[in-house]
Amino acid sequence: MTLPAPFKPKSVVLPVAVLIVAMSSFQIGAVLAKQLLPVVGASGATALRLGLGSLILLVWRPWRVRPSAREARAIVIYGLAMGWMNLFFYLSLNRIPLGIAVALEFTGPLAVAMAASRRAVDFAWIVLAALGLIALLPFGLESKPLDPAGIGYALAAGLCWALYIVFGQKAGNAHGGQTAALGTVAAAIAIVPIGIANAGTALLSPALLPAACGVALLSSALPYSLEMYAMTRLPTRTFGVLMSGDPALAALSGLAFLHETLSVVQWAAIASIMLASAGSAATSRAPRTSLPD
DSSP: OOOOOOOOSSOOHHHHHHHHHHHHHHHHHHHHHHHHHHHHHHHHHHHHHHHHHHHHGGGGOGGGOOOOHHHHHHHHHHHHHHHHHHHHHHHHHTTSOHHHHHHHHTHHHHHHHHTTOOSHHHHHHHHHHHHHHHHHSTTSSOSSOOOHHHHHHHHHHHHHHHHHHHHHHHHHHHHTHHHHHHHHHHHHHHHHHHHHHHHGGGGGOGGGHHHHHHHHIIIIIHHHHHHHHHHTTSOHHHHHHHHTTHHHHHHHHHHHHHOOOOOHHHHHHHHHHHHHHHHHHHTOSSOOOOOOO
């Protein structure tokens, strides 16, 4: 996505509320997607999300964009990162709780935020994030280790999230919301064939259409559009700190809607990663980029 525009000193109440709605929308969409996984699998759910999401995002009229060769390359990489990020994330949801998957995925944008940092306080955030990560790994403190494949998929999603941020920033600076639409189309072109190969005609089931449309709307079209509004109206530090609450919101959504309970150690690990991300945003000198789900 794009870097927030220079902040104008207006009321932040509405954009904060809009961002909270966007974050909640992401997590409710993830809850719906997890219910699709037993029927069409991770690749099928991802295909439905991206395919239908790309149709909904046509409201941005992406066909009006005439990108340069360099911008087109950034958009394609951004879209591929988006597609594989979503697929890896849904693969992780098949194996580990929602809140933990989001917390592990957050290591991607956190790494981007700290990549150019050399100050002592930034290394403190790295240590704090690492402690949270170690506590969630199979050799961590938990008596019942998480599925290693689920952890690997969530970390792979985090790597794709980092690429999404880097190349989304390059492409989004020129074309804003139309970049999200073009990127989603590129992601759908890459992932939908995989979903069709694995789920086949199950993707065409009319019974799945309401949930699939809900996932596409709540996980892609609505939050991306709302984030675009909030990004241009909030200070970058405020935006970053608020987004750091995503893992907790995901864990609460998993508890409320999916009955996923976490141990004290797992809650502490999520809190550690959240605090590292919020601290990095609050003490950052450079503008912060958008963080997608």
